[in-house]
Amino acid sequence: MTDSTPTPSESRVLITGGTGSFxxxxxxxxxxxxxxxxxxxxxxxxxxxxxxVAMNEPRLKFYVGDVRDEHSVTRAMNNVDLVFHAxxxxxxxxxxxFPMQAVQTNVMGSYNVVDAAVRCGVKCIVALGTDKxxxxxxxxxxxxxxMEKTVQSFARNGEDHNTRVCSVxxxxxxxxxxxxxxxxxxxxxxxxxxxxxxxxxTRFLLPLSESVRLVEFAFNHAESGDxxxxxxxASTVQDLATALFELFEQKPNIKVxxxxxxxxxxxxxxxxxxxxxxxxxxxxxxxxxxxxxxxxGKFFVEGETDISANDDYNSSNTxxxxxxxxxxxxxxxxxxxxxxxx
Numbered sequence: 139m140t141d142s143t144p145t146p147s148e149s150r151v152l153i154t155g156g157t158g159s160f161x162x163x164x165x166x167x168x169x170x171x172x173x174x175x176x177x178x179x180x181x182x183x184x185x186x187x188x189x190x191v192a193m194n195e196p197r198l199k200f201y202v203g204d205v206r207d208e209h210s211v212t213r214a215m216n217n218v219d220l221v222f223h224a225x226x227x228x229x230x231x232x233x234x235x236f237p238m239q240a241v242q243t244n245v246m247g248s249y250n251v252v253d254a255a256v257r258c259g260v261k262c263i264v265a266l267g268t269d270k271x272x273x274x275x276x277x278x279x280x281x282x283x284x285m286e287k288t289v290q291s292f293a294r295n296g297e298d299h300n301t302r303v304c305s306v307x308x309x310x311x312x313x314x315x316x317x318x319x320x321x322x323x324x325x326x327x328x329x330x331x332x333x334x335x336x337x338x339x340t341r342f343l344l345p346l347s348e349s350v351r352l353v354e355f356a357f358n359h360a361e362s363g364d365x366x367x368x369x370x371x372a373s374t375v376q377d378l379a380t381a382l383f384e385l386f387e388q389k390p391n392i393k394v395x396x397x398x399x400x401x402x403x404x405x406x407x408x409x410x411x412x413x414x415x416x417x418x419x420x421x422x423x424x425x426x427x428x429x430x431x432x433x434x435g436k437f438f439v440e441g442e443t444d445i446s447a448n449d450d451y452n453s454s455n456t457x458x459x460x461x462x463x464x465x466x467x468x469x470x471x472x473x474x475x476x477x478x479x480x
Contacts, residue, residue, distance in 0.1 A: 262303075336394070
C-alpha cells in the first residue's frame, strides 16, 4: 500500500456479492483487521438480514442493490476506499442455459462496478475471477474472461484516473456455496451414492481462507491491470470422494453420471503466454497486463515474447494430492471438522 492509503480504521470497504461464501469470510477477516466500515452490497435482502443478525456488528452497512443497476452501485460506492468485486453468476450449467443473464451480471455488472469505483475515486478495486476464464468453453468462463478484459480496459486508460484496478483468479474454493464438497458430504450422510462426473477429472483445491489471502495480497501488491493467481494443489474427483468416505468412515459408494454442460476434464489457471509475462512471487503468480497499444507497425516489428518453453499451469500438472493428502487438507476446513464433530 502507498503512504496515501488510509489506515484500516479510517477505511471504508465495499464487497459486492458480500453475502456469499467469499464475502462472509472476507468480512470476518476485515473485522479482525480493524476496518472502520464494511459495506455489503447484494440483491438478496433475506441473506443480508441473516448476516446482520448473525454478526451483530455496527461496522457493517448493508446495501440492497444489483450490479446490473449502475445507480444502486454508485450509491453504495460513494466515499469508499477499497472494493472487492465478488458478485457474479457462477454456476456453470445455469449459465449455459441462460447465457445472457451471465453477460448482464458478469460483464455489464462488472463494468458498472469498476466504472463507479473510478468515478467515485476508489483507491483500489480487486475483481474476483476463476480458472474457467482460461480457454473458456462455457458461458460462465467466457463472461468471467470478459470481466477480466473489462477490468484491464480501465487499467489501459489509467491516465484518466488514480484507481488501481486488478483481478485475481483461482480454482474451486472448498466448501463454498454450490461447490461439490458439501454436495458429497450431504450424499454420504444420507446414505446416497456420491455422484461424480468423471473419476479422472481434476480440480484445484483452495480453502476459503486462502482465497481471502490471495485477494489481500493483490490489494497490497497490485499495479493496475495485474492478474494474481494463488498456486494450489489439485486432486481427481474420485480421490476427493474417496477421502470424504474415509473421513466419515463409510464404505465408498460412487455413481458416475458423466460430464455436465460446459465442463472440462482439467482446469487451467494460466496460459503459456501468461506464464511468459508472469512474475513468480512465491505462493503467488503475478501476470502483468499486456500493455502494448494499437500501434500495429510496432506490434509486427517487435512481436511477442517466445513462449515455446512454457507450459500452461493447470490442474493436471500442478501438485496432485493423493487420498491421504486430500484428507489432511479437508481436515483444515472448519465445516468438515464441524460435520465430523471435531
